[in-house]
Amino acid sequence: MVKVRVIPCLLLKDESLVKTVKFKKYNYIGDPINTVRIFNELEVDELMFLDIFASLENRSINFKILKDIADECFMPLSYGGNIKSLEDAKRVLEIGFEKVVINSNAFGNLELISEIAGYFGSQSVIASVDVKRGLFGKYKVYSHHGTRKQKVDLVEWIKSLESAGAGELLITSMDREGTWKGYDIELTKMAVESVGIPVIAHGGCGSLEHIKEVVDKCGVSACAVGSMVVYQKKGMGVLINFPERDELERVIG
Numbered sequence: 001m002v003k004v005r006v007i008p009c010l011l012l013k014d015e016s017l018v019k020t021v022k023f024k025k026y027n028y029i030g031d032p033i034n035t036v037r038i039f040n041e042l043e044v045d046e047l048m049f050l051d052i053f054a055s056l057e058n059r060s061i062n063f064k065i066l067k068d069i070a071d072e073c074f075m076p077l078s079y080g081g082n083i084k085s086l087e088d089a090k091r092v093l094e095i096g097f098e099k100v101v102i103n104s105n106a107f108g109n110l111e112l113i114s115e116i117a118g119y120f121g122s123q124s125v126i127a128s129v130d131v132k133r134g135l136f137g138k139y140k141v142y143s144h145h146g147t148r149k150q151k152v153d154l155v156e157w158i159k160s161l162e163s164a165g166a167g168e169l170l171i172t173s174m175d176r177e178g179t180w181k182g183y184d185i186e187l188t189k190m191a192v193e194s195v196g197i198p199v200i201a202h203g204g205c206g207s208l209e210h211i212k213e214v215v216d217k218c219g220v221s222a223c224a225v226g227s228m229v230v231y232q233k234k235g236m237g238v239l240i241n242f243p244e245r246d247e248l249e250r251v252i253g
Contacts, residue, residue, distance in 0.1 A: 003252070004211075004215050004220065004221065004222060004223065004252045005045060005046055005200075005221065005222035005223070006045075006211060006222070006223050006225060006242075006243070006248060006252075007045075007046045007047065007048050007200065007222055007223070007224045007225065008039060008044060008047055008048070008224075008225055008226070008229045008230075008242065009048045009050065009202060009224040009225065009226050010029075010032065010035065010047065010048065010049050010050070010226075010230075011026070011029075011049075011050055011051075011052050011226070012032065012049055012050065012051040012052065012062075012065070012081065013026065013051070013052065013053055014062075015032070015062065015065045016028060016029070016030070016031065016032070017029040017030050017031070017032050017035055017230070018052075019178060019226060019227060019230055019231070020052065020177065020178050021177065021178035021179065022174060022175065022176075022177055022178060022179065023052075023130070023145060023146035023174050023177060026052075029230050029238055030238060030240070032049070032065065032068075032069055033068055033069065033072050035230075035240050036069055036072045036073045037072060038240040039073075039075070039240070039242065040072070040073065040074045040075070042240075042241070042242040043245070044075055044242050045075055045076070046075055046076045046077075046078070047073060047075055047076075047077050047078070048077075048078045048079075048080075048101065048170075048224060049066075049069065049077065049078070049079050049080075049081075050079075050080045050081060050101060050128075051079075051080070051081025051082065052081070052145050053145060054081035054082035055081065055082040055103070055104040055105065055143070055144050055145070056104075056144045056145045056147060058082065059082060060082070061081060061082060061083065061088060061091070061092065063091060063092075063095065066079060066092060066095050066097065067095045067096070070095045070096030070097060071096070073096075076098045076099075077096065077097045077098055077099075078097060078098065078099035078100065078101055078126055079092050079097045079099075079100060079101060080100065080101025080102065080103060080126070080128055081101075082104070082105065083100050083101075083102055083105060083112075084105050084112070085112070085115075086112075086115045086116055086119060088100075089116045089119075089120070089124075090119075093120060093124065098124065099123070099124050099125065099126050099167075099168075100116060100124065100125060100126070101126045101127075101128045101170060102116070102125060102126070102127055102128065102166070103127075103128035103129070103130065103143060104143040104144045104148075106127065106161065106164075107143055107150055107152075110160060110161075110164045111164070113125055113127060113161065113164040113165050113166050114164045114165045116165075117164070117165030117166065117167065118165065121167070122165050122166065122167035122197075123167045123168075124167065125165060125166045125167050125168075126166065126167070126168045126169070126170050126200070127158070127161035127162075127164075127166035127168070127169050127170070128169075128170040128172065129141060129154070129157065129158055129161070129169065129170070129171055129172065129191075130142045130143065130146055130172045130174055131154060131171065131172065131173060131174060131184075131187055132146070132173075132174040132175055133175055139154045139187060139190075140154075141154055141157055142174065146174050154190070155190065155194045158171075158191055158194055158195055159194060159195060161195075162195045162196065162197050166197060167197060167198075168197055168198045168199070168200060168221070168222075169191060169195055169197055169198070169199045169200065170200045170202055170224065171187065171188060171191040171199060171200070171201060171202065172202040172203045172224075173187055173188075173202070173203035173204055174203065175203075176203040176204025177202070177203040177204060177226070178203075178204075178226065178227055179204050179206075180204070180205075180206030180207075180227055180228075180234045181204050181206065182204050182205065182206065182207075182210040182213060182214075183201045183202075183203065183204050183205060183210060183213070183214040183218075183223075184203065184204065185213065185214060185217050185218060188201045188214055188218040188220060189217065189218045192218050192219050192220060198220075198221030198222065199218075199220050199221060199222075200220065200221065200222040200223070200224050201214045201218065201220045201222070201223050201224065202223075202224035202226075205223060205224075205225045205226070205227070205228050206227065206228055206234060207228065208243060208247060208248070208251045208252075209251070211223045211225075211251060211252055212251045212252055215252050229241055229242055
Protein backbone atom coordinates (compact mmCIF):
# COMPACT_ATOMS: atom_id res chain seq x y z
CA MET A 1 0.00 0.00 0.00
CA VAL A 2 1.24 3.50 -0.85
CA LYS A 3 2.01 5.31 2.40
CA VAL A 4 1.98 8.83 0.97
CA ARG A 5 -1.29 10.04 -0.51
CA VAL A 6 -1.23 11.40 -4.06
CA ILE A 7 -4.23 13.69 -4.49
CA PRO A 8 -5.46 15.11 -7.79
CA CYS A 9 -6.13 18.80 -7.17
CA LEU A 10 -8.81 20.00 -9.57
CA LEU A 11 -9.57 23.67 -10.15
CA LEU A 12 -13.15 24.81 -10.59
CA LYS A 13 -14.27 27.90 -12.46
CA ASP A 14 -18.04 28.23 -12.54
CA GLU A 15 -19.07 24.65 -13.41
CA SER A 16 -15.99 23.72 -15.42
CA LEU A 17 -12.54 22.43 -14.62
CA VAL A 18 -9.57 24.60 -15.57
CA LYS A 19 -5.81 24.53 -15.08
CA THR A 20 -3.69 27.56 -14.31
CA VAL A 21 0.01 28.36 -14.64
CA LYS A 22 1.51 30.35 -11.76
CA PHE A 23 -2.05 31.33 -10.74
CA LYS A 24 -2.46 33.38 -13.93
CA LYS A 25 -3.74 32.23 -17.30
CA TYR A 26 -5.97 29.19 -17.32
CA ASN A 27 -6.99 26.54 -19.82
CA TYR A 28 -10.27 24.69 -20.01
CA ILE A 29 -9.95 21.05 -18.95
CA GLY A 30 -13.47 19.69 -19.06
CA ASP A 31 -16.59 18.75 -17.19
CA PRO A 32 -16.01 17.91 -13.51
CA ILE A 33 -18.58 15.10 -13.44
CA ASN A 34 -17.03 13.26 -16.37
CA THR A 35 -13.62 13.78 -14.81
CA VAL A 36 -14.80 12.28 -11.52
CA ARG A 37 -16.10 9.24 -13.38
CA ILE A 38 -12.68 8.70 -14.93
CA PHE A 39 -10.95 9.03 -11.54
CA ASN A 40 -13.45 6.53 -10.12
CA GLU A 41 -12.34 4.02 -12.75
CA LEU A 42 -8.69 4.78 -12.03
CA GLU A 43 -9.33 4.04 -8.31
CA VAL A 44 -7.87 7.29 -7.03
CA ASP A 45 -7.82 7.43 -3.22
CA GLU A 46 -8.84 11.07 -2.74
CA LEU A 47 -9.84 14.17 -4.72
CA MET A 48 -9.52 17.88 -3.96
CA PHE A 49 -11.63 20.57 -5.65
CA LEU A 50 -10.71 24.25 -5.36
CA ASP A 51 -12.97 26.99 -6.72
CA ILE A 52 -10.11 29.33 -7.49
CA PHE A 53 -12.07 32.55 -8.16
CA ALA A 54 -14.78 32.20 -5.49
CA SER A 55 -13.10 34.31 -2.81
CA LEU A 56 -11.62 36.77 -5.30
CA GLU A 57 -15.05 37.44 -6.82
CA ASN A 58 -16.81 36.97 -3.46
CA ARG A 59 -19.14 34.44 -5.06
CA SER A 60 -21.44 32.14 -3.17
CA ILE A 61 -20.48 28.48 -3.06
CA ASN A 62 -21.97 26.52 -5.95
CA PHE A 63 -23.60 23.81 -3.88
CA LYS A 64 -25.33 22.31 -6.92
CA ILE A 65 -22.09 21.35 -8.67
CA LEU A 66 -20.64 20.13 -5.37
CA LYS A 67 -23.65 17.86 -4.84
CA ASP A 68 -23.35 16.53 -8.38
CA ILE A 69 -19.66 15.80 -7.75
CA ALA A 70 -20.32 14.12 -4.39
CA ASP A 71 -23.15 12.00 -5.80
CA GLU A 72 -20.86 10.70 -8.54
CA CYS A 73 -17.65 10.29 -6.55
CA PHE A 74 -16.58 7.04 -4.84
CA MET A 75 -13.58 8.44 -2.94
CA PRO A 76 -13.09 11.00 -0.12
CA LEU A 77 -13.44 14.60 -1.24
CA SER A 78 -12.24 17.99 -0.05
CA TYR A 79 -13.45 21.40 -1.20
CA GLY A 80 -12.12 24.93 -0.92
CA GLY A 81 -13.55 28.18 -2.23
CA ASN A 82 -14.98 31.10 -0.23
CA ILE A 83 -16.10 29.10 2.80
CA LYS A 84 -17.01 31.96 5.14
CA SER A 85 -18.77 30.32 8.05
CA LEU A 86 -19.49 27.17 10.01
CA GLU A 87 -22.81 27.00 8.17
CA ASP A 88 -21.02 26.95 4.81
CA ALA A 89 -18.80 24.13 6.04
CA LYS A 90 -21.81 22.22 7.35
CA ARG A 91 -23.52 22.38 3.96
CA VAL A 92 -20.38 21.23 2.11
CA LEU A 93 -19.83 18.31 4.48
CA GLU A 94 -23.51 17.34 4.56
CA ILE A 95 -23.45 17.11 0.75
CA GLY A 96 -20.83 14.37 1.05
CA PHE A 97 -17.42 16.03 1.23
CA GLU A 98 -15.10 14.90 4.03
CA LYS A 99 -12.94 18.02 4.36
CA VAL A 100 -13.05 21.74 3.73
CA VAL A 101 -10.06 23.80 2.60
CA ILE A 102 -9.73 27.25 4.15
CA ASN A 103 -7.42 29.91 2.74
CA SER A 104 -8.42 33.55 2.14
CA ASN A 105 -11.15 33.75 4.75
CA ALA A 106 -8.78 32.74 7.55
CA PHE A 107 -7.15 36.15 7.28
CA GLY A 108 -8.98 38.38 9.71
CA ASN A 109 -11.07 35.46 10.95
CA LEU A 110 -8.83 32.71 12.27
CA GLU A 111 -11.74 31.65 14.46
CA LEU A 112 -13.37 30.23 11.34
CA ILE A 113 -10.93 27.33 11.46
CA SER A 114 -11.45 26.90 15.19
CA GLU A 115 -15.24 26.84 14.79
CA ILE A 116 -15.22 24.23 12.04
CA ALA A 117 -12.57 22.10 13.76
CA GLY A 118 -14.43 22.39 17.06
CA TYR A 119 -17.66 21.17 15.49
CA PHE A 120 -16.40 18.49 13.09
CA GLY A 121 -12.89 17.76 14.36
CA SER A 122 -9.51 18.91 13.09
CA GLN A 123 -9.40 16.11 10.53
CA SER A 124 -12.12 17.92 8.58
CA VAL A 125 -10.12 21.14 8.06
CA ILE A 126 -7.24 21.69 5.63
CA ALA A 127 -5.57 25.07 5.98
CA SER A 128 -4.26 26.29 2.64
CA VAL A 129 -1.38 28.74 2.15
CA ASP A 130 -0.30 30.21 -1.19
CA VAL A 131 3.33 31.34 -1.24
CA LYS A 132 5.51 33.27 -3.67
CA ARG A 133 9.13 34.33 -3.52
CA GLY A 134 9.64 38.06 -3.20
CA LEU A 135 12.20 40.24 -4.95
CA PHE A 136 14.98 39.25 -2.54
CA GLY A 137 14.03 35.60 -2.27
CA LYS A 138 11.93 35.85 0.89
CA TYR A 139 8.68 33.91 0.88
CA LYS A 140 5.51 36.01 0.85
CA VAL A 141 1.99 34.80 1.65
CA TYR A 142 -0.88 35.63 -0.71
CA SER A 143 -4.65 35.20 -0.65
CA HIS A 144 -7.64 35.61 -2.99
CA HIS A 145 -6.11 33.54 -5.80
CA GLY A 146 -2.73 35.15 -5.41
CA THR A 147 -3.93 38.74 -5.83
CA ARG A 148 -3.48 40.04 -2.27
CA LYS A 149 -0.17 39.99 -0.43
CA GLN A 150 -0.71 39.42 3.27
CA LYS A 151 1.41 41.11 5.91
CA VAL A 152 2.21 37.94 7.80
CA ASP A 153 5.37 35.92 8.37
CA LEU A 154 5.05 32.56 6.63
CA VAL A 155 6.22 30.38 9.53
CA GLU A 156 4.24 32.32 12.12
CA TRP A 157 1.13 32.12 9.95
CA ILE A 158 1.23 28.38 9.38
CA LYS A 159 1.86 27.84 13.09
CA SER A 160 -1.18 29.96 13.90
CA LEU A 161 -3.28 27.89 11.48
CA GLU A 162 -2.20 24.75 13.29
CA SER A 163 -2.96 26.31 16.68
CA ALA A 164 -6.40 27.35 15.45
CA GLY A 165 -7.24 23.70 14.84
CA ALA A 166 -6.38 22.86 11.25
CA GLY A 167 -5.72 19.15 10.80
CA GLU A 168 -3.65 19.42 7.62
CA LEU A 169 -1.68 22.09 5.77
CA LEU A 170 -1.76 22.52 1.99
CA ILE A 171 1.33 24.51 1.00
CA THR A 172 1.29 25.81 -2.58
CA SER A 173 4.18 27.34 -4.47
CA MET A 174 2.74 30.00 -6.77
CA ASP A 175 6.06 30.16 -8.63
CA ARG A 176 5.95 26.44 -9.47
CA GLU A 177 2.21 25.89 -9.97
CA GLY A 178 1.46 24.55 -13.44
CA THR A 179 5.12 24.61 -14.55
CA TRP A 180 5.98 20.89 -14.40
CA LYS A 181 9.31 21.86 -12.75
CA GLY A 182 8.84 20.00 -9.48
CA TYR A 183 7.87 21.07 -5.99
CA ASP A 184 9.60 23.91 -4.16
CA ILE A 185 11.68 21.75 -1.82
CA GLU A 186 12.92 24.60 0.37
CA LEU A 187 9.40 25.93 0.91
CA THR A 188 7.91 22.52 1.59
CA LYS A 189 10.68 21.51 3.98
CA MET A 190 10.22 24.76 5.89
CA ALA A 191 6.52 24.02 6.29
CA VAL A 192 7.05 20.42 7.42
CA GLU A 193 9.63 21.49 10.00
CA SER A 194 7.42 24.29 11.34
CA VAL A 195 4.23 22.37 12.14
CA GLY A 196 3.27 19.04 13.63
CA ILE A 197 0.26 18.41 11.39
CA PRO A 198 0.45 16.58 8.04
CA VAL A 199 1.64 18.72 5.13
CA ILE A 200 0.38 18.40 1.56
CA ALA A 201 2.90 19.62 -1.04
CA HIS A 202 1.39 21.42 -4.04
CA GLY A 203 2.63 23.28 -7.08
CA GLY A 204 4.91 22.12 -9.86
CA CYS A 205 4.62 18.34 -9.94
CA GLY A 206 5.33 16.92 -13.37
CA SER A 207 6.52 13.36 -12.72
CA LEU A 208 6.71 10.51 -10.25
CA GLU A 209 10.32 11.54 -9.60
CA HIS A 210 9.10 14.91 -8.33
CA ILE A 211 6.81 13.11 -5.90
CA LYS A 212 9.66 10.89 -4.72
CA GLU A 213 11.92 13.92 -4.26
CA VAL A 214 9.50 15.88 -2.07
CA VAL A 215 8.66 12.79 -0.01
CA ASP A 216 12.31 11.83 0.52
CA LYS A 217 13.64 15.32 1.16
CA CYS A 218 10.73 16.86 3.05
CA GLY A 219 8.73 14.04 4.61
CA VAL A 220 5.34 15.26 3.43
CA SER A 221 2.24 13.23 4.17
CA ALA A 222 0.65 13.85 0.78
CA CYS A 223 1.31 15.32 -2.65
CA ALA A 224 -1.30 17.28 -4.56
CA VAL A 225 -0.96 16.97 -8.33
CA GLY A 226 -2.61 18.98 -11.08
CA SER A 227 -1.11 19.24 -14.57
CA MET A 228 0.33 15.73 -14.41
CA VAL A 229 -3.13 14.16 -14.09
CA VAL A 230 -5.11 16.37 -16.47
CA TYR A 231 -2.68 16.62 -19.39
CA GLN A 232 -1.11 13.90 -21.52
CA LYS A 233 2.29 15.56 -21.21
CA LYS A 234 3.64 19.08 -20.89
CA GLY A 235 2.50 21.10 -23.88
CA MET A 236 0.07 18.43 -25.03
CA GLY A 237 -3.69 17.98 -24.85
CA VAL A 238 -6.04 17.11 -22.02
CA LEU A 239 -5.94 13.51 -20.84
CA ILE A 240 -7.31 12.64 -17.42
CA ASN A 241 -4.93 10.07 -15.98
CA PHE A 242 -3.33 8.77 -12.81
CA PRO A 243 -0.20 6.69 -12.17
CA GLU A 244 -0.65 2.94 -11.88
CA ARG A 245 -0.68 1.64 -8.32
CA ASP A 246 2.46 -0.43 -8.82
CA GLU A 247 4.25 2.64 -10.20
CA LEU A 248 3.41 4.62 -7.09
CA GLU A 249 4.47 1.77 -4.82
CA ARG A 250 7.77 1.47 -6.68
CA VAL A 251 8.51 5.15 -6.27
CA ILE A 252 7.13 6.04 -2.83
CA GLY A 253 5.55 2.91 -1.35
